[in-house]
Amino acid sequence: MGKDKNRDDVRQDVQNPDRIPDEQAVPVEDEQKPVDNADKADGSPNGEPDVNSIMARLEEKSKKCEEYFDMLQRTAAEFDNYRKRTAKEKESLYTEAVCDTVLAFLPVADSMERAIKAYGEKEEDAKVIKEGLEMILRQFKDILNKLGVEEIKSVGEQFDPQFHNAIMHIQNEAYGTNEIVEEFQKGYILEGKVIRHSMVKVAN
DSSP, X not given: OHHHHHHHHHHHHHHOTTOOOGGGOOOOOOOOOOOOGGGSXXXXXXXXXXXXXXXXXXXHHHHHHHHHHHHHHHHXXXXXXXXXXXXXXXXXXXXXXXXXXXXXXXXXXHHHHHHHHHTTTSOHHHHHHHHHHHHHHHHHHHHHHHXXXXXXXXXXXXXXXXXXXXXXXXXXXXXXXXXXXXXXXXXXXXXTEEEEXXXXXXXX
């Protein structure tokens, strides 16, 4: 048996020349890795993260987030106010432009209305002229309506200084107090803005 064992050892030595016999093997102790102080987060003695330091950093970041969020809200509010203000100014500019344009055309309407009244009870030729003027006046008023311009109601209405300009007063029990009995010149309004006040006669 001893000879057979030696043959096996010799065979293994030939096949693996780098093999160290069991008798000559030197045990290797487990290597101890040095502890890197850098792995100790925030100076914790046991190498675990420092909770107080983490909470402090978290609180700092939270404050920054709140500051940025407040800045975002203020910016959004300022932009919204700017947008509304710009839209309102644009609308106001349009209204003013239309009012100025309409005001320039109103004398034409006044002349046509006076011409119609003057030719109301005359000969056949006057009737033709009257019909032509009425047609022009209707066209003119259609244009005003398309622009959003409306006539201010006067006769039979209560006098309102916001819309009417009283140039004559009468005492007549047949009418109510401050009732408009006659209109000398039509007034016009656009989206709540008076283009021109109505000139009226007011009773009582």
